[in-house]
Amino acid sequence: MPSLDDLKKRISSVKSTQKITKAMKMVAAAKLRRAQESAEKGRPFSEKMNNIILNLSNSISDKDSASKFLVGTGKDDVHLCVVITADRGLCGGFNTNICRKAKNHFEKILKEGKKLKIFTVGSKGHDQLKRLYGNYIIEKTNFKSLKKITYKEAEDIGNKIIKLFNENQFDVCNIFYNKFKNVITQIPQSQQIIPVENLKKQEEKNIENFYEFEPEENEILNDLLPRNISTQIFKAFLENAASEQGSRMTAMDNATRNAGELVDKLTITYNRSRQAAITKELIEIISGAESL
């Protein structure tokens, strides 16, 4: 049985924890709004980009000479996985969910006897993956020193990936990130960026768009597809940023509520043991007086 003093200390410590989690929740809520806005603002770009690539790839007649980014290297041996996580913790299952999704994928690749290469973006993902898959990690980066992630960072990573691809370091590239659905739900996603996934092809075949291309389709694709990689990565960043804040907000909300419950429970225990001590003292006094 803890003493009254101990209980008092615990109550006050839980209360101060609650204050911290509450503050973090508020901060996350404020940041979430901004992150959500920029995620929404960034959507038209990647959607339009996808649209153009879809139109282009539909109208390409000569598949053999098409860009490697579109049709792949023809092999499926070396997989590059880009795991995009946050740089900070205390955001519930956010980082763990991405890593779990990625790990499942890694196991699948290794089981099939293919080669695996990992590129981690964000320090939390690297921390979680380095113990089991440390040997496979070929590159890591984080943005701890940056306040805001801009397109430039996405471009840098995109260029690194493109460089590796041009050096024939891998055949298939996947990115892992959390898609922001709403504040409570974030869905870990894996998306194949090289070769470009078949984007809902032939869905609108009947409305056949006749485009003029200048210069030729292939030349445009060669210019566009590397750029698309940066765009997709930037999209993942934006979705991730919104998801991180959303996830943190929910996690901190839960923590605040749990702390409240704990305080209530401790207060009851405190009051009970205080009452028990008083009763005990009274009984002692009464029985002392009776025995006289």
Added chain:
Amino acid sequence: MENNFKLEIVSPEKIIFSDKAIMVTLPSYEGEMSILKNHISIITFLRPGIVKVQKSEKNIEEFFVEDGTVEFFNDTLSLLSASIQNVKDLSKNFMDDLVKDTKDKLENIDITDHDRYILHHKLDAVKVIKF
């Protein structure tokens, strides 16, 4: 009859311009082109230069681009670029850095003809902008 069409200029971070325009002049990769209403559907990409947007008879807005992709379909012109900026917002410092950077790159012997072509156009585009 209205002779304008919809123009959307989008950067990865936000929509920069979304309005009607009468004519848009683009520095397309193979040369300048102007787009009017009912232009044939086209996809092309840009080299560095100035995008001129004519909103009305006398109202012309100019944007500086380094690269980008353009799609015209169904009287909607979408211009995707990560490096587009309104000429009014350009600063002297930014342009000086850009010129210096470009000249440094041009001195590099390893660059391809394609790169050289792009870089020269970048320099030309910068010259046109007056402060």
